[in-house]
Amino acid sequence: MADTSPTVRRRRLAAELRRLRKESGLTAEAVARRVGLAQSWVSRVESARQGIRHNDLRALLDIYGVPEERRDELSALAQQSRQRGWWHSFSDAVPEWFQIMIGLEAEARRLRSFDMELIPGLLQTPDYYRSYLRGHRAGFGEPEIDRMIELRTARQERMLHNHSLDLTFIVNEASLRRLAATTSVCHAQLDRLVQLSDKSHISINILPFSAGMHSSMDSGFVLLGFTPPDPDVVYIESQLNGLYLEEPAQVESYDSVYDSLHAKSLTKEQTRNFLVKLAKEV
Numbered sequence: 001m002a003d004t005s006p007t008v009r010r011r012r013l014a015a016e017l018r019r020l021r022k023e024s025g026l027t028a029e030a031v032a033r034r035v036g037l038a039q040s041w042v043s044r045v046e047s048a049r050q051g052i053r054h055n056d057l058r059a060l061l062d063i064y065g066v067p068e069e070r071r072d073e074l075s076a077l078a079q080q081s082r083q084r085g086w087w088h089s090f091s092d093a094v095p096e097w098f099q100i101m102i103g104l105e106a107e108a109r110r111l112r113s114f115d116m117e118l119i120p121g122l123l124q125t126p127d128y129y130r131s132y133l134r135g136h137r138a139g140f141g142e143p144e145i146d147r148m149i150e151l152r153t154a155r156q157e158r159m160l161h162n163h164s165l166d167l168t169f170i171v172n173e174a175s176l177r178r179l180a181a182t183t184s185v186c187h188a189q190l191d192r193l194v195q196l197s198d199k200s201h202i203s204i205n206i207l208p209f210s211a212g213m214h215s216s217m218d219s220g221f222v223l224l225g226f227t228p229p230d231p232d233v234v235y236i237e238s239q240l241n242g243l244y245l246e247e248p249a250q251v252e253s254y255d256s257v258y259d260s261l262h263a264k265s266l267t268k269e270q271t272r273n274f275l276v277k278l279a280k281e282v
Contacts, residue, residue: 007048007103010081012230014048016074020064021046035059051082090154093147097242101222101235104244105159110166110225112258114207114216119179120169121152122159123204125192127185160196166225168203170261176206176275180282190279197272205265206274215260223254 021031021042028042035042035056044050052060057078061071087094087102094102105111113120119128126149133145140148159165171193179186197204207214222235234245234254245251266274 005103005107006081006083006085007100008107008226008230009077009083010051011048011104013052013074013077013081014046015229015231016077017052017060018046020060020066024064026063031060031063034063052078054078086154086158087151090147090151093144093151095241098237100244101237101242102155104224104233104235105155107226107230108165108224109227110168110223111159112168112170112223112225113220114170114172114222114258114261115175115220116172116217117175117178119171119175119189119193122156122167123169123171123193123196124152125185125189126153128179128189131182131185160199160202163201165201167201168205168262170205170207170258170265171271173206173208176278180278183282186282187279190275190282194272194275194279197268197275203268204271205262205268206271207261207265208274211264214264215257221254221257223251223258 021028028046029039032039032042037056041050045052054075057075058071061074066074085099085103085106087099087106091099111122113122118124118132121129124132129149129152130145133140133148159167176190179189193204196202219236222237224233224235226232231246231248232251234251236243236245245254265271
């Protein structure tokens with residue numbers, strides 16, 4: 001079963017407070033004046049970038065005229081959103097912007113990933129990740145790298161062994177060709193991909209060079225699916241931060257892109273054969 005995530009609870013509370021304010025006909029500026037706080041505070045709370053204290057929540061519910069029975073539910077949601085997720089013990093090894101991603105995936109029901117140049121993080125072996133961090137992310141010492149690998153392993157344990165999750169990974173052939181050039185880690189990583197591809201709840205599909213140009217040549221992304229009322233999220237990562245998109249039109253657009261990529265990719269069986277053949281060639 002998936003973890004209970006304070007990140008998802010905060011996001012759900014934020015959406016509900018945003019809805020209540022709009023139904024009341026009040027602007028964020030008007031609410032901020034009545035609460036005695038800055039308008040930016042209302043925006044941060046409604047976008048889940050900031051939690052909310054009990055007294056401030058009660059003040060908002062008074063303004064919106066929320067009935068008492070509904071208040072208890074929202075107060076419980078706020079309390080749950082203030083709890084610490086399992087990943088907080090790794091706060092020294094992960095930036096705050098990526099902690100949001102870990103919190104979201106902890107309660108996702110479906111994850112679809114497309115990566116451009118790297119093996120997806122949830123599928124990486126420790127040696128592959130270590131090789132990447134040593135060679136391409138300057139500034140990390142070995143203790144920091146060990147800690148980051150420990151966190152990555154903990155994420156994999158929770159996600160890959162959760163059979164209620166539907167996990168789909170589209171892997172660009174380029175990442176496999178770059179892997180083949182790193183013979184010291186290649187075979188173990190290919191073996192891991194083959195083993196994971198045999199799991200019933202995990203689908204790995206290679207996007208081959210023969211597919212030609214495609215609809216996401218500029219970046220990779222992750223689609224996280226949730227049980228309603230929580231909306232789905234698109235996550236796009238750069239070197240310095242992560243972008244989270246959840247407007248329905250944005251998510252629908254990336255849904256279409258993912259479907260297009262999947263249609264161009266090898267089937268699960270073809271992918272397995274490709275991986276086995278590549279391992280023999282290296």
